[in-house]
Amino acid sequence: QVQLVESGGGLVQAGDSLRLSCAASGRTFSSYAMGWFRQAPGKEREFVAAIVAPIVWSGGLTGYADSVKGRFTISRDNAKNTVYLQMNSLKPEDTAVYYCAAGEGAIHLRVEAQYGYWGQGTQVTVSS
Numbered sequence: 001q002v003q004l005v006e007s008g009g010g011l012v013q014a015g016d017s018l019r020l021s022c023a024a025s026g027r028t029f030s031s032y033a034m035g036w037f038r039q040a041p042g043k044e045r046e047f048v049a050a051i052v053a054p055i056v057w058s059g060g061l062t063g064y065a066d067s068v069k070g071r072f073t074i075s076r077d078n079a080k081n082t083v084y085l086q087m088n089s090l091k092p093e094d095t096a097v098y099y100c101a102a103g104e105g106a107i108h109l110r111v112e113a114q115y116g117y118w119g120q121g122t123q124v125t126v127s128s
Helices: none
Strands: 004-007 010-013 018-024 032-039 046-051 062-064 072-077 082-087 096-104 122-127
Touching: 004 096, 018 032, 018 096, 018 122, 032 072, 032 082, 046 072, 046 082, 062 072
Parallel strands: 010 122
Antiparallel strands: 004 018, 018 082, 032 046, 032 096, 046 062, 072 082, 096 122
16 A cells, blocks of 8 residues: 655746655555656646656656656655656646656556556646
8 A cells, every 4th residue: 555645736937946746655665656647627637757666677767748858857765755746947838736646566657547546636836
């Protein structure tokens, strides 16, 4: 069982930066791939970024949606059971509820159904 708690959302202006954090419970954090998804009003939830489980690949392999590539960076601190999403050059279209997710083992990082655990979400609002 894994419990995920996101933090770091807020209201910012276009061009600003935010860092989201997701703290995970449990002792097997390194067994889980970690992902960030987002859902904007009236839209389906979409993949943002993910990082593989260290037991699968120790080099910190990551994946990003094209819309955030070059602006967002996902990282994980396995000693702190925490995954981060550094968001730079934010745009109004980045406005959404951002969800942290955990999927055990080797999963398809971009596939929402591969993640078995989800946080409650944190709101990010970017004004123009």
